Amino acid sequence: MLPDIDSLALFVRAAELHSLSKAAEASHIGVAAASRRIALLEHRFKTTLLERSPRGVELTAAGVTLLGHAKTLLIHLNHMNADMGDHAAGRKGVLRIIANTSAMTEYLPDDLASFARDNPDVRLVVEERWSAEAIRLLLAGEADIGIVVEGFRTEGLETFAYRSDRLAVIAPPGHALVQLEQMRFEDVLDHDLIALESGSSMMRLLAEQAVVMEKSLSLRVQVRSFEAVCRMVQAGLGVGLLPFQAAKVLGESMNLTVRELAEAWAERHMLLCVKKDRPPSLSLTLLLDHLRG
Known part of the structure; x- marks a missing residue:
């Protein structure tokens, strides 16, 4: 029993x-x-x-x-x-979406809004998590679809290309870095940095590249949100590192200069992830097709 x-x-x-x-x-x-x-x-x-x-x-x-x-x-x-x-109320179901901060700040809101307009009978529940946590929740069956940055282990998941972004530097107008013809990470490492917490995929990538260049990652401030990074830069505590699209919107609204990193590794690819042994779902198929399109 x-x-x-x-x-x-x-x-x-x-x-x-x-x-x-x-x-x-x-x-x-x-x-x-x-x-x-x-x-x-x-x-x-x-x-x-x-x-x-x-x-x-x-x-x-x-x-x-x-x-x-x-x-x-x-x-x-x-x-x-x-x-x-949801079925009792006449809706086709609910989809739980776990997305990393970059996707939530850049592309995903508009993509989900257009899907919701076309599919009003599907309820969307969205949570923001770091990529590693999103993968764990997907494998545990606690989410239907995840959006993560490429580079994490995704055994047990089916993955599809979603979007790309490029890391960028946020600096006050007139900062020495702004005068450079190309924004290279090696030059950025000579300055005090403001970035996200260590659990983010972006920080893992930056730390790896600093090791490759045999230089230290001088993190003066680490915060949880993109806006907080820009606020700290605006206050003069250092230069920030964020994905370009989000940095451009937030940084320029604060009169900050945003420049893309020139290195090839600074371009990051996002993946749509679903569990391989998931039960069939028309709503999920519709959302996947929409996001992939």
Whole structure:
């Protein structure tokens, strides 16, 4: 007999709150009923899941294992409910899109807007993540389509070409770099740099190229957003590095100079990714065809 969903949801709440009484309150049941549900789970799995103490509850090794499975199951159930709700409302379904920051800032909003106009009965849910995280979510079945920068391992995924961008330098007007005929990364490395956090694919590429040139990457400031990079440059804290299209829109609105890097490696290719063993979906096929076109 399979464990019931309400008991698994209660177990997840208890694990996250470190308290069975708080989990019972959040689940709108009494503490005795909550304790009984956990006991039945432990009897079903023939192992202890929670260690009780006056301070609350903590996960056992078995509880840690179950927590991962239970969270995944509950996420899929929530997606199922949303999908069925969409069908009940007359929509063809929902598509979950995970995209890296470059795609979200540059091309994707307009592409999704045009798809939504042509397919009003398909609901789009969009999240912004680093490329590595987008791939993980796709493989876990938590997204339908991902947009990542080429260069990451994509085993288990089917990939298609999407768009390209080129890295660029953002500098205040009159900065020494602006006077150069060609903007080369080797010259940029002589200055204090403002860029994204280390988890981004762009920072991985820049760090690799700095090693190749046997120079250090002098990162004075690292931030989470493209706009924050431009704001820091505007404040005079250094020169910024961002994809050209996004940098051009943001930088020029702040009276900053934006110049593309000249090196061939500075051009990056984005990929559309879907899971190879995904179930058939007309809505997903329509979106893929739209984005590829």
